[in-house]
Amino acid sequence: MTATTQPLAAAHGVGRALRPTGKVLPEHARAHNRSLVLAHLFHIGHASRADIARSTGLTRVTVSGLVAALIAEGLVEELGVRVEGKVGKPATLVGMRTEAFQIVAVDLTDDAHLLGAVMTLVGAVVDRRSVALEGRTGEAAADLLESLCRDLLAAATRPVIGVGIASPGVIDLDGTVVQAPNRGWYDLPLAARLTESLGVPVHVANDANTRALGEFTYGSAAGSGCMVVTIGEGVGAGIVVDGALVLGRHHAAGEIGHVTVVDGDVRDEPPLGCACGRSGCLETVLSVPALRRRTAGLSREDSDAALASVGRLLGIALAPVVSALDLAEVLLSGPPELLDGALRESALATVRARTMPVIGHGLALRMGSLDEDGALAGAAVLVLSGQLGVS
Amino acid sequence: MTATTQPLAAAHGVGRALRPTGKVLPEHARAHNRSLVLAHLFHIGHASRADIARSTGLTRVTVSGLVAALIAEGLVEELGVRVEGKVGKPATLVGMRTEAFQIVAVDLTDDAHLLGAVMTLVGAVVDRRSVALEGRTGEAAADLLESLCRDLLAAATRPVIGVGIASPGVIDLDGTVVQAPNRGWYDLPLAARLTESLGVPVHVANDANTRALGEFTYGSAAGSGCMVVTIGEGVGAGIVVDGALVLGRHHAAGEIGHVTVVDGDVRDEPPLGCACGRSGCLETVLSVPALRRRTAGLSREDSDAALASVGRLLGIALAPVVSALDLAEVLLSGPPELLDGALRESALATVRARTMPVIGHGLALRMGSLDEDGALAGAAVLVLSGQLGVS
DNA sequence: TTTGTAAGGAAGGTCTACTAACAAACGTGA
DNA sequence: TCACGTTTGTTAGTAGACCTTCCTTACAAA
Structure with missing residues (x-):
């Protein structure tokens, strides 16, 4: 073999991008850091602004700004002053208002019933509803799902940040059901359609994937x-x-x-x-x-x-x-x-x-550490992740 | 079952972050967009600033700034005016200077020889060297590898942007060889050590993984x-x-x-x-x-x-x-x-x-579409990806 | 010659996060 | 009791990054 060989590919038109990346704007950085702070509070529970600054690497100033925005949105609240007496000015704790909002979750795994629940942001079931499918498929099944969602939205005692649905079948990233034979759904843009008709953000994903998400976020996977x-x-x-x-x-x-x-x-x-x-x-x-x-x-x-x-x-x-x-x-x-x-x-x-x-x-x-509500918990995670960037 | 059940996890200390995210600063966005432009030129070959703006979604102004920076670094050059006559001012094409820099790649897959090459940025082999291991392992094998790298760096006819090494064994993200029994390496911080002694950025990864990277970037995976x-x-x-x-x-x-x-x-x-x-x-x-x-x-x-x-x-x-x-x-x-x-x-x-x-x-x-140089090509991709954000 | 289109650059504005400095609140020790 | 250090959270100013808007240049078509 000669020391110099042909290029493995021509200089022009070589390969493709490793990861389909898009542009990044300063506002994306802001959104990222906002989610970083919120996720920290979600997982840790409560902390002072200075604590958050230390663990995220952001400055206290930046964290204060982000926390102020989150408080203005109602997602975070001040919890008073930390009691532990150390030197220095006592810290004012802030925490995520996990009880101030709710999530509607629906599990379509079962062939006979649609199972739904109103949940808190930490995955606690507040209320349950279920309806029998009675053999309905296709459009009729989708209509039944929509009415179940309406019932659950009406049953919620707090503002609902979104609806999460765990469905069997093949579902793409947009929440379109590519195929779910048992429900008679093919190329049904379920998320888009329900988002439109319910007026609330709706996220749809495969039930097995959702269950994995639930184990991962609320469980110990x-x-x-x-x-x-x-x-x-x-x-x-x-x-x-x-x-x-x-x-x-x-x-x-x-x-x-x-x-x-x-x-x-x-x-x-x-x-x-x-x-x-x-x-x-x-x-x-x-x-x-x-x-x-x-x-x-x-x-x-x-x-x-x-x-x-x-x-x-x-x-x-x-x-x-x-x-x-x-x-x-x-x-x-x-x-x-x-x-x-x-x-x-x-x-x-x-x-x-x-x-x-x-x-x-x-x-x-x-x-798994979750019981039969695993798919519901995962559906809630879809909403947390999609609406708040938390998971 | 009661309608209201226990939370699936306590409100405090729930779960962990889905992805270990860190803070994002505006300068990170800049670096990202710079790589975006460079990767575009790497894959497409050449384009006008306006073309790049259209396909990245950035504005022409921003792209002009990024391209100017890349030209100042010597990574990009102007290629003259586009010949195709359409209406409007003709575009000045810019392209990545793929021949202006070289990469040193080494493949340690073989048990008997170390294979090395000087390569262009598009994966063409410019020069090859190989040395027989003759049973050397451990420190002696590492020393031999270092001298091979020095030979290759000396043989390069253009500035070398980095060294990529494909090694068998378990290798972590920092380029530390956790274990490579055939070479007698255990917990050897190979990348850090060679970066220090050679004065050039060195990247190390598993040989099967680099081969996959090579197929992915230069091949058609x-x-x-x-x-x-x-x-x-x-x-x-x-x-x-x-x-x-x-x-x-x-x-x-x-x-x-x-x-x-x-x-x-x-x-x-x-x-x-x-x-x-x-x-x-x-x-x-x-x-x-x-x-x-x-x-x-x-x-x-x-x-x-x-x-x-x-x-x-x-x-x-x-x-x-x-x-x-x-x-x-x-x-x-x-x-x-x-x-x-x-x-x-x-x-x-x-x-x-x-x-x-x-x-x-x-x-x-x-x-695979690459021949026995697949691991070398992949090692080159390690450098492209690590140093330029291109792959 | 005029008109329309497109490329590239300059000026100014907005957003983001950083550094520096400071006031408030508290424990400590003289 | 009181000065001092420590920590918190805020204010003010700076640097960087991108955007929008406007301008000049350059060419094709009518």
């Missing part, structure tokens, strides 16, 4: 890399890498329910047909109905063995993902009586056995 | 999500999600070589022992030595069958990753005579058979 596997009628997942949700090329990231895990030529397990038209999918063994069928009428011992064998299949599917992303945690979300036992332990043992020690050793595979 | 699987003495991968490399909890993302793919209870393939102390790892069947052993002396037909069976194992390992991340592309980097045939086709067919149609259908699984 690791930000460096974690995956929340949601097990219900189907099996899905939301993945957080470097503090951001992974969306994927078709906004279909996390769709691990239809990865083949049961091969035709293996031992005694015949692959089962799946709703997706193929067979041997993870969902055919790991969905709640499949697990209930499999363990029905079995003794505790036999049931545990059956759950362990499913856990092994889950572990086999997880191992490559955990290795490739060097994940810190995998959380399971679903009925604990089925998941939090032999299944979980078997899955963890399998992942550890099938990955490098450095990766598998520190891995945690545990139940 | 998809930014929405792609994975570059490097197959050599070992098997590794670099993953780009949403335009950014995935690093992982222990900076060990991409280590898919040690995922178990051959089970003890399956058919006729006995799992082979692996250097990692376990058995059945992907690397035991997919590394170049393993492939050569497996196909040695076989007829073309038998060899293809053997390669196809390995491809199937690769596909089984890739399917969960492709599904979970909804990847657009998987690229293979390594000897084409082994990879670009039955192995690749079998792997693609296997991934498609084991994933949802929407995910597998549009997936591309092809050879």
